[in-house]
Amino acid sequence: MLKISNLVKRYGSDEPVLKGLDLTVEGSCVVSIVGASGAGKSTMLRCINRLVEPTSGSITLNDLELVSLGKGELRRARRKIGMVFQGFNLIDRLTVMENVLSGRLGYVNFFQAVSRRFPQQDIDRAFTLMQRVGIVQYANKRADELSGGERQRVGVVRALMQEPEILLADEPTASLDPKTSEQIMVLLQSLSDEMSLPVLINIHNVSQAKTYTERIVGLRHGRMIFDGAPADFNKEALDAIYGGIEAAEEMLEKNTWEKVS
Numbered sequence: 133m134l135k136i137s138n139l140v141k142r143y144g145s146d147e148p149v150l151k152g153l154d155l156t157v158e159g160s161c162v163v164s165i166v167g168a169s170g171a172g173k174s175t176m177l178r179c180i181n182r183l184v185e186p187t188s189g190s191i192t193l194n195d196l197e198l199v200s201l202g203k204g205e206l207r208r209a210r211r212k213i214g215m216v217f218q219g220f221n222l223i224d225r226l227t228v229m230e231n232v233l234s235g236r237l238g239y240v241n242f243f244q245a246v247s248r249r250f251p252q253q254d255i256d257r258a259f260t261l262m263q264r265v266g267i268v269q270y271a272n273k274r275a276d277e278l279s280g281g282e283r284q285r286v287g288v289v290r291a292l293m294q295e296p297e298i299l300l301a302d303e304p305t306a307s308l309d310p311k312t313s314e315q316i317m318v319l320l321q322s323l324s325d326e327m328s329l330p331v332l333i334n335i336h337n338v339s340q341a342k343t344y345t346e347r348i349v350g351l352r353h354g355r356m357i358f359d360g361a362p363a364d365f366n367k368e369a370l371d372a373i374y375g376g377i378e379a380a381e382e383m384l385e386k387n388t389w390e391k392v393s
């Protein structure tokens with residue numbers, strides 16, 4: 133279970149960009165985080181794995197307080213937090229298999245890591261997961277020879293190799309075409325189900341959030357102003373989150389792939 137309590141983040145001496153967020157996510161559940169550009173979505177996600185240092189508040193993952201962890205403890209805790217990125221963050225010159233296995237780097241010793249010698253069970257797990265998401269045939273291809281959708285599947289498998297207790301996805305479909313985006317959203321949904329894995333997705337596409345996630349969290353200026361089921365995410369909620377943005381109404385009705393800024 134992920135439990136965020138009264139999370140505040142202030143960059144320097146500026147006004148806080150997160151102003152006391154509370155969120156609890158449990159079990160197999162895909163939660164989308166929506167909000168206009170600058171609302172604090174990425175900051176919130178990155179506070180969870182401490183890529184961004186929270187200013188105050190508490191974040192626990194299965195009862196482990198993440199905010200106060202020292203360096204070594206944080207490294208261990210991060211193994212349990214998988215992350216999927218908009219730009220995939222693969223190493224282009226390495227093969228798909230090598231990229232996937234890099235998800236195990238937090239688990240192997242220094243010599244195994246530098247020589248990239250992974251235990252057989254890691255290699256077996258890599259094959260199983262690649263098979264599951266439909267990329268096993270690319271195992272020995274260089275990562276930069278794959279399409280965007282295939283690259284994102286590699287990113288997902290790499291995150292799953294960590295045996296995460298939660299998966300964070302920062303705009304995982306923003307670099308993909310509409311059809312491929314939908315496939316990735318469906319994949320995340322089914323993996324969450326199969327693995328009882330909570331998944332948090334930052335997403336600009338409200339229509340996708342409504343279709344492919346079971347809970348929507350809406351941020352505005354660093355505050356959570358909506359937390360509910362997609363069916364309840366109506367025009368009023370949309371206005372509250374994106375108020376003043378002309379295209380807002382259209383976003384509920386059709387697939388819009390542009391960023392709302």
Ligand SMILES: Nc1ncnc2c1ncn2[C@@H]1O[C@H](COP(=O)(O)OP(=O)(O)OP(=O)(O)O)[C@@H](O)[C@H]1O
Pocket residue numbers: 143149167168169170171172173174175176
């Ligand atoms: N490293 C940083 N230093 C200073 N300010 C930052 C930093 N990172 C983000 N911010 C500010 O914090 C606010 C929230 O940014 P954040 O990236 O979390 O928003 P977002 O909702 O994810 O936006 P987008 O959808 O455009 O990615 C913005 O005003 C941004 O300028």
